[in-house]
Amino acid sequence: MEKVKVLVVDDEPDFLETIVKRLHRRNINATGVESGKKALELLETETYDVVVLDVLMPGMDGIETLKHMKKRKPFVEVIILTGHASVESGIQGMQHGAFDYVMKPADLDELINKIREAFERKTIHEGRQS
Amino acid sequence: MTATPKVLVVDDEERFRLTLAKLLAVRGLDVTTLGSGQEALEALRQKDFDVIVLDVRMPGMNGIETLAEIKKINPMIEVIILTGHASVDVAVDIMKLGGYDYLLKPCSLEELTDKIDSAFERKLAREPQDRR
Amino acid sequence: MSKRKPKPAATPPHLVLCYAVTVILFLCAVQFVVASAKLLAVGSLVVALLSLMTTRHLLSKVERAQRQQSLLDAQLIQSQKMAAVGEMSSGIAHEINNPLAIIGQEVEWLRHLMGNLNTQGLDGFSECIDSMNEIGKQVERCREITHRLLSFARKMDPLIQRVDINKLIEDMTRLVEREAVQKGVRIIRDYWADLPQVSTDAPLLRQVILNLLNNAVYAIGRDGNITLTTRLAASDALEIAVSDDGCGIPKENLDKIFDPFFTTKPPGEGTGLGLSLCHVIIERLGGYFSVTSEVNKGTTFTIRLPL
Numbered sequence: 001m002e003k004v005k006v007l008v009v010d011d012e013p014d015f016l017e018t019i020v021k022r023l024h025r026r027n028i029n030a031t032g033v034e035s036g037k038k039a040l041e042l043l044e045t046e047t048y049d050v051v052v053l054d055v056l057m058p059g060m061d062g063i064e065t066l067k068h069m070k071k072r073k074p075f076v077e078v079i080i081l082t083g084h085a086s087v088e089s090g091i092q093g094m095q096h097g098a099f100d101y102v103m104k105p106a107d108l109d110e111l112i113n114k115i116r117e118a119f120e121r122k123t124i125h126e127g128r129q130s
Numbered sequence: 131m132t133a134t135p136k137v138l139v140v141d142d143e144e145r146f147r148l149t150l151a152k153l154l155a156v157r158g159l160d161v162t163t164l165g166s167g168q169e170a171l172e173a174l175r176q177k178d179f180d181v182i183v184l185d186v187r188m189p190g191m192n193g194i195e196t197l198a199e200i201k202k203i204n205p206m207i208e209v210i211i212l213t214g215h216a217s218v219d220v221a222v223d224i225m226k227l228g229g230y231d232y233l234l235k236p237c238s239l240e241e242l243t244d245k246i247d248s249a250f251e252r253k254l255a256r257e258p259q260d261r262r
Numbered sequence: 263m264s265k266r267k268p269k270p271a272a273t274p275p276h277l278v279l280c281y282a283v284t285v286i287l288f289l290c291a292v293q294f295v296v297a298s299a300k301l302l303a304v305g306s307l308v309v310a311l312l313s314l315m316t317t318r319h320l321l322s323k324v325e326r327a328q329r330q331q332s333l334l335d336a337q338l339i340q341s342q343k344m345a346a347v348g349e350m351s352s353g354i355a356h357e358i359n360n361p362l363a364i365i366g367q368e369v370e371w372l373r374h375l376m377g378n379l380n381t382q383g384l385d386g387f388s389e390c391i392d393s394m395n396e397i398g399k400q401v402e403r404c405r406e407i408t409h410r411l412l413s414f415a416r417k418m419d420p421l422i423q424r425v426d427i428n429k430l431i432e433d434m435t436r437l438v439e440r441e442a443v444q445k446g447v448r449i450i451r452d453y454w455a456d457l458p459q460v461s462t463d464a465p466l467l468r469q470v471i472l473n474l475l476n477n478a479v480y481a482i483g484r485d486g487n488i489t490l491t492t493r494l495a496a497s498d499a500l501e502i503a504v505s506d507d508g509c510g511i512p513k514e515n516l517d518k519i520f521d522p523f524f525t526t527k528p529p530g531e532g533t534g535l536g537l538s539l540c541h542v543i544i545e546r547l548g549g550y551f552s553v554t555s556e557v558n559k560g561t562t563f564t565i566r567l568p569l
Contacts (some may be wrong), residue, residue, distance in 0.1 A: 082437075149393075
């Protein structure tokens with residue numbers, strides 16, 4: 001589990017910083033970016049196992065980012081962060097290939113559990129292709 | 131004798147029937163539109179139509195059922211069925227029930243107006259002379 | 263790719279009996295040898311050997327029959343798939359023909375308007391924009407159809423993990439509940455306590471549950487109840503039921519609802535792929551997907567999954 005590399009994508013800088021810090025404290029290798037565009041760029045150059053993605057962001061919004069991610073990096077599992085106001089996007093996210101969702105404010109234990117399950121799925125998936 | 135046919139277009143897709151009505155109207159046809167077989171039958175009690183253009187797939191009463199009912203009310207009305215796929219069974223049903231013909235969607239406006247014209251011609255030919 | 267590998271046969275009871283008899287006969291032979299009853303010893307040895315050979319022959323026959331069965335199963339699935347593809351093709355054609363018909367007409371109307379612009383000037387301009395927008399909308403509709411079709415056709419090889427079903431269902435319910443409550447739709451949970459974990463594909467199952475919940479809310483419209491039940495159905499299977507007290511499904515539609523493209527929603531809303539996808543997913547997860555319904559009383563979808 002410590003080997004998992006997580007990318008957190010959220011346009012709220014405070015939330016982003018907090019989540020990344022808390023994940024670090026639990027010994028999880030996490031990086032934070034503030035936009036879908038930056039996330040996709042980073043995914044081209046660095047390997048990540050699980051992406052935690054805010055589904056409601058300006059610019060390239062969460063669902064668009066999710067779609068691109070699943071196209072470019074189909075093995076990377078995505079957990080979407082959805083707020084009470086963006087339930088519709090949550091449902092859309094599930095239909096577009098998200099592994100699971102977490103409602104904000106995110107319960108850290110729940111998030112970590114889901115990250116673990118997502119990472120496990122990625123491992124199985126990659127194992128199958130080899 | 132250049133009588134203009136009174137045409138009724140029945141299709142559950144609103145945009146389709148509204149734009150079709152506009153297109154037929156600029157060609158000089160007298161067009162009414164409705165969204166269901168049920169409404170069409172009710173309208174027939176009030177108004178006379180010469181040619182009815184019916185979509186085959188509609189919720190509630192489908193095109194074939196509506197055709198059957200129309201023929202019961204006024205067998206002289208010519209009915210053209212619009213269908214999204216041509217199956218032999220559907221074609222046979224249409225002819226058996228007295229439908230004039232069917233057209234495959236999407237069809238060009240030319241095709242449809244030609245069909246309406248020939249259907250109207252047949253109606254005029256079949257009607258007793260004194261009615262016109 | 264093959265969804266159900268034949269499970270190694272649990273040795274059927276009558277074969278166990280054969281083996282038992284063989285062993286007993288051998289023991290008899292030994293006993294006779296010890297008691298120096300040579301003829302009897304040889305006799306029982308021979309019978310024991312015959313028994314052994316018969317047993318092994320029966321076993322290999324059973325195995326061969328099972329292999330043939332799974333071959334037939336695979337062929338049946340394949341021919342069902344081909345039949346489904348045929349149905350799907352005419353379904354697609356029909357679905358796409360409607361948007362195409364609209365686009366064709368808008369183009370005709372635009373031609374007419376453009377002609378008028380020459381004479382009437384820019385008065386007709388907003389109508390031109392409206393026609394163009396409609397064309398864009400219909401193209402979008404076609405895109406949705408083809409894309410959903412492609413995802414339907416994509417091989418969905420389930421990735422198996424241990425999953426807590428109650429939690430999975432609860433997660434999806436919370437996603438839908440907010441909006442449901444605003445429409446007066448109550449969601450009642452009846453979860454089996456200590457439901458064992460299931461080996462299944464969680465994201466695929468989430469999509470199925472979401473689909474069923476959305477359908478239930480749609481069927482109710484306003485003010486009604488959805489009941490979610492989970493229970494242990496057998497020592498090796500569990501059942502999930504999504505029940506609503508909405509409009510129900512008429513008898514003549516019941517065997518069509520799992521067909522791709524069958525939908526009772528108005529044109530442009532709902533492509534009809536949802537339930538057929540759910541059905542395919544559940545089958546690939548080794549389960550059963552079924553429905554009971556009564557008009558104006560409600561509908562229940564039941565998913566049965568192996569543990």
